[in-house]
């Protein structure tokens with residue numbers, strides 16, 4: 001078991017640092033010196049430092065010279081914050097790319113539940129979650145908010161794997177006691193709630209301070225939870241006022257209709273989840289495609305977060321466009337989600353690009369009213385916006401003294417293996433290099449991944 005999440009050694013870098021601390025803002029810090037202490041916290045962040053001054057800055061921070069190497073980043077290399085995936089189904093790892101073009105409920109029944117059901121086997125869970133978490137880390141996802149399967153044991157294993165491999169994660173046991181086959185649903189309400197509490201306890205034992213891994217209350221959606229289960233989960237949310245809550249929200253026409261049939265007393269999903277105590281400033285609402293003004297008012301008032309999943313929204317049966325500009329205008333928190341495997345990709349770079357494309361569609365649909373996302377805004381959603389949605393904005397999402405060092409070291413030239421295309425031309429500005437990484441780069445350009453100062457990419 002990993003007992004020290006951080007590397008145990010301080011880290012230092014000198015070179016280009018790029019982050020987006022506020023929506024629409026992009027800071028490119030050149031010749032920046034970053035010092036990360038051995039707990040993984042940023043101790044110093046100073047732009048425009050000449051290399052010759054570094055030794056004295058290091059000793060000003062109380063370190064003897066040469067106790068650790070400073071990494072000098074070259075042209076075409078930079079640090080940026082790690083990606084935050086606000087919506088991810090770990091047990092769908094094995095079905096990435098499968099089942100496109102189907103309606104949500106059919107896709108759940110015909111593809112998804114059979115994959116998730118395999119996690120009844122703890123050996124299978126350990127093996128598959130190891131490959132899942134490694135895969136996301138490789139692609140620079142330093143934080144993920146995971147739905148597990150309904151199985152308690154497999155979900156505790158998922159939390160262990162995240163902790164061992166050093167990924168920051170919210171981990172939820174998926175609650176679902178109806179509208180799923182008998183071989184894949186919670187056997188009873190008592191069992192569903194018991195396993196939820198057992199996961200919370202397990203994670204509190206594993207990582208008492210919630211340094212890396214935290215539990216998240218995870219009703220799959222109202223279709224798969226009856227009132228008694230939802231109200232039990234609302235009670236757990238009330239008993240643990242620090243815990244995030246995640247669910248799928250206004251994702252699809254049929255889903256919304258079916259929800260209304262099951263709960264005729266609520267016209268809007270916002271009323272439903274609010275009634276059961278599941279909507280508050282810790283809620284992470286995936287998709288949020290078809291919201292009435294009144295529902296947006298509720299999200300705004302309760303300060304709920306939105307997990308925007310543009311790949312899944314355009315991979316299933318329809319091309320569904322969430323009104324992200326409207327959420328941003330209202331100051332609602334928004335992050336990006338791969339929704340892997342509802343979306344075909346497990347990459348945040350791909351997700352960000354699809355967010356750009358869908359925002360162009362939104363501009364068309366609103367006759368030009370909703371401006372498309374800028375490059376800086378998309379990057380913000382993938383980093384700082386996601387950190388806010390996950391309640392981690394004081395720790396991660398951008399770089400500042402006192403924040404934790406969750407970062408990607410990006411290389412765009414001189415790549416290993418040498419056959420990888422170079423993205424950069426001689427006269428490219430740093431902004432253009434950054435733009436090329438976002439728009440044409442992939443995990444081969446992510447040379448190193450740090451979570452709380454620990455190097456986690458294998």
Ligand code: GUN
Pocket residue numbers: 089104108112220221248251312339342
């Ligand atoms: N709604 C309920 N379950 C799911 C799921 O696994 N993926 C997506 N995209 N929507 C859901």
Ligand code: FE
Pocket residue numbers: 087089248286339342
């Ligand atoms: Fe989903």
